[in-house]
Amino acid sequence: MKIHEFQAKELLRAAGVPVLAGRVATTASEAAAAFTALGTPVCAVKAQIHAGGRGKGKVKGSEQRGVELAKSAADAERIAAGLLGQTLVTIQTGPEGQVVRRVFVESGCGIDRELYCAVLVDRRVGSPVLIASTAGGMDIEEVAAKTPELILSEPFDPDRGLAGYQARLLASKLKLPTPSWRHAETFFRTLCRAFVDLDASLVEINPLVLTKEGTLVALDAKMTFDDNALFRHKELAALRDEAEEEPAETRAAAAGLSYVKLNGTIGCLVNGAGLAMSTMDLVKYHGGEPANFLDVGGGADVKQVTEAFRIILSDKHVKAILVNIFGGIMRCTTIATALVEASKTVGFTVPLVVRLEGTEVEEGKKILAASGAAIITADGLTDAAQKVVAAAKACHTPGTSP
């Protein structure tokens, strides 16, 4: 689960990680009032969306950037007006961009140097790690690719946390002035503790700022949480902002389905995440473009399959659907019955290609054949892919755009 920057900063502040004072605004006049209330000569006005790259991102149809400095209340009002309700396009939002519903007005500070730090779980080490770099405020992926020696990394045990000496080691390698080391030790250890306590999957501070006073401050903050651990963090549920999520993905999650919207024309309904990914690849391999990833899971029933079809069909770009089921524990007869039921209630507007294999496959195929439903059956993966790609190309559904 992702959250906004202002929410991440509230959590960090509560955990004892130094952040600057700031206020959220949903209107331009609120932004002006926030500037006045903060009482610093300069404030940053920052668009709040669930995507990074805001500083370099621009609002559609204008030169307004996602983050700008304001030197007066009028400035803050003007910048907020240029952001709120507008669509911000960054390298992470894709060309369609994301609508800005809130801005965060944050007081400024005297910056000596910009650094980078993040906490995440390193699969190779098998534990959480604190990553830090002197290359702050930059695209960290690019830094990692071009100058890997600038990326420092310290693994730590979730329960013991980051050791004091590890924090000092980083402070030294980051060439922080000696008087700042004690401060850095507290900052890094508190940050790692917050990561563990909140079951985060990522905490990224970019930039992390060394102030002119020699303290460290989180100037930006990005946090995502381990969905598997949300059951023990009821306090985080309130931070979910469904407006930032793809509606179909939220709907799918509620039905126990795993769905990711893509930009193609061929809807996919598959059991199992690996097979679902492979089915998308298969469609692409045969010249089609997948419209989605959809894993119905191992024990899908009629209700879930019906909902899955509704979700796929809610994407108006879908011109054909491929169902690929390898019945293991799930019997092909179960899925065939569900398909027939769904075809009656959903009402397919596009061709449906079905490939069944595995447990009770013959009986499943008989159910499909006997139903009289308009289903194109396929034998094997290649046959299925060729049929669905051909069906999508032949389909000219009125009112849909490519």
Added chain:
Amino acid sequence: MSILVNRDTRVICQGITGKVGEFHTRGCLDYGTRMVGGVTPGKGGEKVAGLPVFDTVAEARAATGANATMIFVPPAFAADAILEAVGSGIELVIAITEGIPVLDMARVMPVVKASQSRLIGPNCPGVITPGECKIGIMPGYIHTPGHVGVMSRSGTLTYEAVWQLTQLGHGQSTCVGLGGDPLVGSSFIDILELFQNDPDTHAILMMGEIGGSAEEEAAAFVKAHVTKPVAAFIAGRTAPPGKRMGHAGAIISGGKGTAEAKLAALRDAGIEVAESPADMGASLVRAMGGKR
């Protein structure tokens, strides 16, 4: 011969009194697995599928001589179940449970590493040596005894690959589901080493997916240490960056974990790559160059 499990493996199920645990315990019994008991705290003395239920793994092991466990305990308690199995000296711990918090696994990993136990999973279909022993949720009948070692990070994709192999007349020595989570007990490399040392395994088919760098590490290991023919498929070529594809581990982040990087590493190691998921079985046949 085979790896990890065979007809002599004595298996208990942790979480046997749950609906799923009981269902799959019966499935394993039907396949011929030597299931010897189950564990659910507080339900000791009961019977499920004709098997004795114990309160603790230690008791179950003492009473049955179990050397393997299959874990169906719900996510919130699964990490503790793994620790209990390891702490009780069970040699092979297979965690089927999906949805364990990643930091719970980060706490478990060092304990497993310091022990004599081997952990497979979590979030995996299990392990099967066809005709001898099935521990997990895979449909037994698609497998056939033979000499291809199969390993994968995904369930149904493995079934697909196994089915293709069976259709092509290639049986399997052992099939291992590694699991789709970011932190899993055994890596491709761990299993590659076992397959390389198993005289009954003549070739290896691996299914990887986007995210992490396990496939790249496996490729480097194959290049340096594996003399048997290897074929591979990587799922997720079409997956966009930043989106989690079902498995918590299947995500391209920061330009890392892309299918292209993995495929390049595999090819560089001389591994036969399947271009399409329909080509997985055939790619293994190509890798073997007509041999059996």
